Amino acid sequence: MSKIIDGLYYSESHEYVKVEGDFGFIGITDFAQHELGNVVYVDMPEVDDEVTAGEEFGAVESVKAASDLMSPVSGTVVEVNEALEDEPGLINKDAFENWIIKVELSDKSELDGLMDAAAYKDMIGE
Amino acid sequence: MTEEIKITCLHDRHVAQGALMSPFAGYDMPIQYVDITTEHNAVRQKVGVFDVSHMGEVEITGPEAAKFTNYIFTNDINTIKNGQILYGMMLYPDGGTVDDLLVYRVDDNDYFLVINAANIDKDVAWIMEQAKNFDVKVDHQSELYGQIAVQGPDAEKTMGEVLGIDTTDLTFYTFKKLEYDGKTIIVSRTGYTGEDGFEVYADPAIICKMWDMLMEAGVQPCGLGCRDTLRFEAGLPLYGDELTPEISPIAATFGMFVKLDKEGGFIGRDACAQQKAEGTPKKLVGLELEGKAIPRHGYDVLDGDKVVGYITTGYHSITLDKSVAFALVDRAVGALGNTLNVQIRKKVFPATVVKKRFYTPNYKK
Numbered sequence: 001m002s003k004i005i006d007g008l009y010y011s012e013s014h015e016y017v018k019v020e021g022d023f024g025f026i027g028i029t030d031f032a033q034h035e036l037g038n039v040v041y042v043d044m045p046e047v048d049d050e051v052t053a054g055e056e057f058g059a060v061e062s063v064k065a066a067s068d069l070m071s072p073v074s075g076t077v078v079e080v081n082e083a084l085e086d087e088p089g090l091i092n093k094d095a096f097e098n099w100i101i102k103v104e105l106s107d108k109s110e111l112d113g114l115m116d117a118a119a120y121k122d123m124i125g126e
Numbered sequence: 127m128t129e130e131i132k133i134t135c136l137h138d139r140h141v142a143q144g145a146l147m148s149p150f151a152g153y154d155m156p157i158q159y160v161d162i163t164t165e166h167n168a169v170r171q172k173v174g175v176f177d178v179s180h181m182g183e184v185e186i187t188g189p190e191a192a193k194f195t196n197y198i199f200t201n202d203i204n205t206i207k208n209g210q211i212l213y214g215m216m217l218y219p220d221g222g223t224v225d226d227l228l229v230y231r232v233d234d235n236d237y238f239l240v241i242n243a244a245n246i247d248k249d250v251a252w253i254m255e256q257a258k259n260f261d262v263k264v265d266h267q268s269e270l271y272g273q274i275a276v277q278g279p280d281a282e283k284t285m286g287e288v289l290g291i292d293t294t295d296l297t298f299y300t301f302k303k304l305e306y307d308g309k310t311i312i313v314s315r316t317g318y319t320g321e322d323g324f325e326v327y328a329d330p331a332i333i334c335k336m337w338d339m340l341m342e343a344g345v346q347p348c349g350l351g352c353r354d355t356l357r358f359e360a361g362l363p364l365y366g367d368e369l370t371p372e373i374s375p376i377a378a379t380f381g382m383f384v385k386l387d388k389e390g391g392f393i394g395r396d397a398c399a400q401q402k403a404e405g406t407p408k409k410l411v412g413l414e415l416e417g418k419a420i421p422r423h424g425y426d427v428l429d430g431d432k433v434v435g436y437i438t439t440g441y442h443s444i445t446l447d448k449s450v451a452f453a454l455v456d457r458a459v460g461a462l463g464n465t466l467n468v469q470i471r472k473k474v475f476p477a478t479v480v481k482k483r484f485y486t487p488n489y490k491k
Contacts, residue, residue: 038161040442041418059471061420063162063441064351085418101187 010120134179135330173236173278180243217394272333277323320360361483
């Protein structure tokens with residue numbers, strides 16, 4: 001049974017956004033890290049890069065495969081989680097604690113198009 | 127076109143053990159039981175067992191068995207004795223690879239060929255076609271055998287203590303037939319991991335029994351996921367990636383398995399001789415990347431900003447903790463020490479041409 005946290009926004013491609021004021025912390029869900037297996041590399045954008053809702057901004061990789069990261073929202077990257085560069089497996093330990101990028105949201109109305117915890121739970125069938 | 131997916135004799139056990147299953151070469155095969163890293167390290171450090179029952183077997187017998195086998199095979203069976211094994215390829219006349227395979231020299235007129243699962247139908251048809259003008263019998267035996275591979279530094283001990291099979295008399299690339307539960311089985315000191323190890327070919331019921339004994343003894347079951355990471359580190363090719371109908375063993379730089387001067391020649395010989403003399407346009411090289419980004423099959427390899435080839439296999443090596451790859455690149459840029467670039471999504475990473483054998487195998491010679 002995957003962990004799902006109330007109050008976050010979820011995408012169909014298994015990313016979450018945790019909103020704090022004008023900022024969003026974006027990562028992959030517990031369900032996604034479990035499906036992927038041991039994360040061995042996270043390809044992250046750089047600070048000041050623009051991300052666009054529905055478009056790829058990096059990848060999480062297991063030994064076997066690379067899985068694209070799709071941004072659930074648009075905005076400017078203000079921080080990347082540098083701890084993941086040395087220890088990508090942190091995502092497996094706690095996917096919600098170990099977000100990947102922090103974005104300054106350019107259009108908070110995009111959040112309305114994402115799922116809440118209950119809807120995401122339904123989607124993954126748990 | 128949908129084809130019915132095949133299963134091996136151990137399929138029920140894989141499912142019961144909770145393995146992640148996935149189609150491979152027409153078979154529903156275990157990719158991993160725990161995770162690739164754990165299984166990979168078990169083989170490098172201790173011992174692991176693989177279900178490789180999907181591999182194909184063909185036996186060639188008859189008065190012209192030696193002459194025929196040597197005619198379709200790049201290596202030279204006249205250089206080995208009965209009880210020994212050779213690795214090599216079957217080629218098309220243009221030098222492209224039909225398959226890579228093992229040839230077991232059972233007797234002067236008896237050769238046991240082990241071929242890739244994905245190529246069984248193609249290979250058997252190819253062999254039958256070539257056999258028309260030879261006095262040989264070609265017997266396709268894939269359905270008769272299950273196969274397991276016991277691999278790792280503790281493999282000899284495991285074979286003895288768990289399966290009751292003494293293998294201390296076998297050196298690398300030799301085999302013996304023996305009686306087990308009233309049936310003849312084949313045990314060889316071979317594998318596809320870069321470690322010491324054994325492969326057992328036997329009746330499916332015996333293979334199932336051996337698997338259960340190995341599980342009971344706590345031997346790590348290993349899936350095809352780590353089979354690929356292990357063979358890759360040891361510099362071994364995978365048919366479909368490093369050897370294909372378009373990639374000859376000369377281009378893949380496995381020329382040591384191509385005996386151009388052997389008596390009687392072989393199919394593809396002249397094309398290989400020409401390629402060796404003139405140099406193939408592309409060659410297979412090893413690449414070592416700076417940083418942790420992972421080069422994957424199909425990614426572009428660049429010289430400056432010009433595409434000069436592609437990655438055939440790449441991983442962040444589990445044993446070496448480095449990102450390394452095999453790449454098929456223009457010969458002109460393939461010299462050891464040369465710096466190329468690998469395109470990984472939006473970024474480009476520098477990579478140095480290195481030897482393809484990233485990990486030095488621990489074989490018992």
